Amino acid sequence: DSGKVLVSVEPPIASIRIDNQVKALNSKQCTGGVRYNPVPQADGSVTVTVAGQLGEGCSSQTYLSLLDHATYTAGAVRAIWKELGGSIQGKDRLAPTPSSAKVLARAFSPDLAEIIRDINKYSNNTMAQQLFLSLGQKFRNDADGDDAKAAQRVVRQWLAKKGITAPHLVMENGSGLSRSERVSAREMASMLQAAWHSPYAAEYISSLPIAGTDGTMRKRLKTTAMRGEAHVKTGTLNTVRAIAGFSRDVNGNTWAVVAILNDKAPFGASSVLDQVLLDLYKQPRTPQTASVL
Known part of the structure; x- marks a missing residue:
């Protein structure tokens, strides 16, 4: 919509919340700037306040390290699985892979x-x-x-x-x-x-x-x-x-x-x-x- 600025997280991890305060500029020149301010919450989640201004048709992105490795990995798996239409009922657990585990899918690294x-x-x-x-x-x-x-x-x-x-x-x-x-x-x-x-x-x-x-x-x-x-x-x-x-x-x-x-x-x-x-x-x-x- 006109005047709206879309802010998203990739992958869309549930424990990362966005407070979108970015204002749209009535300009086709990519002037202005965007600021990102992450604030850890008591429940282990992180709220990222995104503020500033963006011109029409312009974009801004940044890389933020917001979670520890285990929390990020679990959140990413849950988010991607949800996007594919699935759901995970169990809790997150960091532990060695059981010897009885079976490989269901294998992913290969880019070159x-x-x-x-x-x-x-x-x-x-x-x-x-x-x-x-x-x-x-x-x-x-x-x-x-x-x-x-x-x-x-x-x-x-x-x-x-x-x-x-x-x-x-x-x-x-x-x-x-x-x-x-x-x-x-x-x-x-x-x-x-x-x-x-x-x-x-x-x-x-x-x-x-x-x-x-x-x-x-x-x-x-x-x-x-x-x-x-x-x-x-x-x-x-x-x-x-x-x-x-x-x-x-x-x-x-x-x-x-x-x-x-x-x-x-x-x-x-x-x-x-x-x-x-x-x-x-x-x-x-x-x-x-x-x-x-």
């Missing part, structure tokens, strides 16, 4: 190219860690001890196979969401160069956010000459800001770019990193086009 697109475009830490652990599970041997150590070994073997020396690299979490993790900018650039020469380069590069266009880079460099000229993954911790990816200059050359900024209060760091891309773009014009990578 890796599709998964890394979600991971990189929206910086999904949970998915990155699960992919890291899955890698370890697939190639784990008796000497590894656990999936994480197996994944670390496999990654280091891959680096050695590619001729990449990375003495500064410390891996604890597959997402990099760790105070222990380390990597140098040069080591990261070497990995990007290896990716550029990989048979799967196109799939990997297309998984990275496009400057000023989508993912975590959608609002950055939007009104500059860099819009659409770089595929860049962002990195954020309380005291760290980083970018890594591929960026073109004014001559059409493509560069592997890595910049890591460590500071106790990295306010304005994103602007500094954006300027790195802008300065790289503004190369002296040359008559020929060559590949820097």
